[in-house]
Amino acid sequence: MIEILQNLQLLAPLFLIIIFPLFFFFFSSAGLKKKEADPTTKIVTIPKSYPLIGSYLAFKRSGNRRIQWLSDIVQISPAATFTLHHSIGRRQVITGNPANVEHILKTHFSNYQKGYSFISTLSDFLGSGIFNADGNTWKFQRQIASHEFNTKSLRKFVDHVVDAELADRLVPIMASAAQQDKTLDFQDILQRFAFDNICKIAFGFDPEYLTPSHERSKFAMAYEEATEISSKRFREVFPLVWKVKRALNIGSEKRLRMAVREVHDFAKNIVREKKRELKEKESLESVDMLSRFLSSGHSDEDFVTDIVISFILAGKDTTSAALTWFFWLLSKNPLVEKEIVKEITEKSEVPVFDEVKNMVYTHAALCESMRLYPPVPMDTKEAADNDVLPDGTVVKKGTLVTYHVYAMGRLESIWGEDWAEFKPERWLQKVESGKWKFVGKDAFTYPVFQAGPRMCLGKEMAFMQMQSVVSGILRRFTVVPTVAEGVEPHFFAFLTSKMEGGFPVKIIGRETSN
Numbered sequence: 231m232i233e234i235l236q237n238l239q240l241l242a243p244l245f246l247i248i249i250f251p252l253f254f255f256f257f258s259s260a261g262l263k264k265k266e267a268d269p270t271t272k273i274v275t276i277p278k279s280y281p282l283i284g285s286y287l288a289f290k291r292s293g294n295r296r297i298q299w300l301s302d303i304v305q306i307s308p309a310a311t312f313t314l315h316h317s318i319g320r321r322q323v324i325t326g327n328p329a330n331v332e333h334i335l336k337t338h339f340s341n342y343q344k345g346y347s348f349i350s351t352l353s354d355f356l357g358s359g360i361f362n363a364d365g366n367t368w369k370f371q372r373q374i375a376s377h378e379f380n381t382k383s384l385r386k387f388v389d390h391v392v393d394a395e396l397a398d399r400l401v402p403i404m405a406s407a408a409q410q411d412k413t414l415d416f417q418d419i420l421q422r423f424a425f426d427n428i429c430k431i432a433f434g435f436d437p438e439y440l441t442p443s444h445e446r447s448k449f450a451m452a453y454e455e456a457t458e459i460s461s462k463r464f465r466e467v468f469p470l471v472w473k474v475k476r477a478l479n480i481g482s483e484k485r486l487r488m489a490v491r492e493v494h495d496f497a498k499n500i501v502r503e504k505k506r507e508l509k510e511k512e513s514l515e516s517v518d519m520l521s522r523f524l525s526s527g528h529s530d531e532d533f534v535t536d537i538v539i540s541f542i543l544a545g546k547d548t549t550s551a552a553l554t555w556f557f558w559l560l561s562k563n564p565l566v567e568k569e570i571v572k573e574i575t576e577k578s579e580v581p582v583f584d585e586v587k588n589m590v591y592t593h594a595a596l597c598e599s600m601r602l603y604p605p606v607p608m609d610t611k612e613a614a615d616n617d618v619l620p621d622g623t624v625v626k627k628g629t630l631v632t633y634h635v636y637a638m639g640r641l642e643s644i645w646g647e648d649w650a651e652f653k654p655e656r657w658l659q660k661v662e663s664g665k666w667k668f669v670g671k672d673a674f675t676y677p678v679f680q681a682g683p684r685m686c687l688g689k690e691m692a693f694m695q696m697q698s699v700v701s702g703i704l705r706r707f708t709v710v711p712t713v714a715e716g717v718e719p720h721f722f723a724f725l726t727s728k729m730e731g732g733f734p735v736k737i738i739g740r741e742t743s744n
């Protein structure tokens with residue numbers, strides 16, 4: 231079977247060079263432009279499909295507005311679901327319907343796995359770590375990891391790591407920028423901060439990415455490169471292109487191979503060091519995730535390396551994406567910022583875990599911000615067998631089924647007419663004492679952390695981290711975007727969301743801003 235596929239791959243250049251341009255020439259002159267989603271006029275229609283190329287042209291034309299384009303179509307589709315036809319008969323169902331989401335993520339979980347194409351795209355980098363595994367390989371890792379995630383001692387450790395990173399790195403950088411009236415790319419700062427944090431939590435190593443010390447952040451840079459190139463593989467309309475480049479070891483695929491080797495060698499050295507320490511002392515002092523796995527008897531080098539590399543990916547760009555958009559929204563909603571500042575100044579300087587948990591208004595504002603700008607805007611599964619979704623959509627075996635988180639946060643049927651407004655109060659209720667009470671949404675209506683058996687393991691950790699950062703920053707500074715008045719930053723994503731071109735801001739000390 232693999233040989234047949236490999237032979238087919240050899241025909242790819244023929245298809246790309248001769249047949250495909252003929253179709254492109256024919257259909258691009260067929261007046262498609264007027265009929266499909268037009269981002270400027272917001273006239274949106276479900277894209278037409280043509281033999282062999284499906285909706286390739288419309289798909290390609292959506293460019294770096296693809297998430298918004300698909301979201302616009304979900305918003306106008308009956309039952310918020312439509313089927314996109316890709317080239318060579320491949321289909322993708324895209325849905326924003328909570329009943330479908332529950333079906334995919336919970337009630338028919340075993341039929342909707344990550345699948346071969348997802349796993350093979352990321353396997354050079356992630357191996358079969360938890361984020362890139364299905365079936366028993368996933369289940370085993372999930373059981374071990376959820377046990378560790380639920381321990382009080384891990385929460386304390388995370389709390390300690392975040393507070394230290396905040397006090398020693400983030401606050402001084404912001405204070406210095408405020409003093410020098412310097413513009414910072416706040417997205418970049420938050421990404422580096424999150425990377426240092428998650429590395430310390432995952433394997434007890436601090437890459438010092440926020441304050442680059444050349445040698446130590448080499449690992450961070452290799453990790454960044456491996457993430458970027460691996461996720462760009464998903465954007466390739468013809469996956470054969472990256473497969474051929476990989477086989478020939480050229481271009482981005484050559485760089486990926488080198489970056490992956492750097493990341494794996496580095497992680498394996500740490501694993502070996504810890505194993506040696508464990509053998510010599512019979513216990514490990516450190517309480518990071520890796521030490522916990524080794525101490526509880528999981529000593530297979532490849533297994534622990536893969537799982538730790540997956541954790542870093544899961545925690546690296548998610549919280550920073552959430553915070554980037556959160557600070558952008560706050561700058562446009564000063565009353566919300568005022569309410570948050572009021573809440574955090576009622577707590578102690580370094581809020582302890584229970585206090586972070588009680589930051590109800592801040593928590594609601596973070597949920598609201600991720601509704602509009604979810605860190606993982608779309609998530610795709612592959613159907614293992616034929617099926618029918620609750621809204622009647624027919625799913626054939628092998629079809630990709632995507633739930634569109636970004637679109638779901640913008641559906642009038644879920645959030646009402648004012649869905650475009652940033653209103654933390656949506657998540658709150660005033661109780662008799664006059665205080666706010668948090669009222670959550672069910673995870674299938676708001677699948678920002680996914681839902682069902684594969685729901686994000688780091689959700690609680692992420693909120694703890696984000697609330698500590700918001701508290702640490704807002705009690706001292708105001709973050710003022712330098713984006714020109716009336717200009718909306720562009721939301722785009724590979725695996726996680728980003729603000730295109732970064733988030734330039736000035737930092738103003740709170741004493742001077744009041």
Ligand code: HEM
Nearest residue numbers: 541544545548549552605606678679680684686687688692
């Ligand atoms: C705002 C922050 C975060 C968001 C929005 C988020 C969202 C998600 C989503 C959507 C998934 C499902 C991905 C998929 O299977 O396709 C996921 C999985 C996961 N997340 Fe998070 N995440 C966040 C932070 C974190 C953090 C800080 C960690 C800590 C390491 C973490 C650990 C994980 C793990 C281990 C999985 C895999 C679970 C599994 O497959 O069983 N996440 N997360």
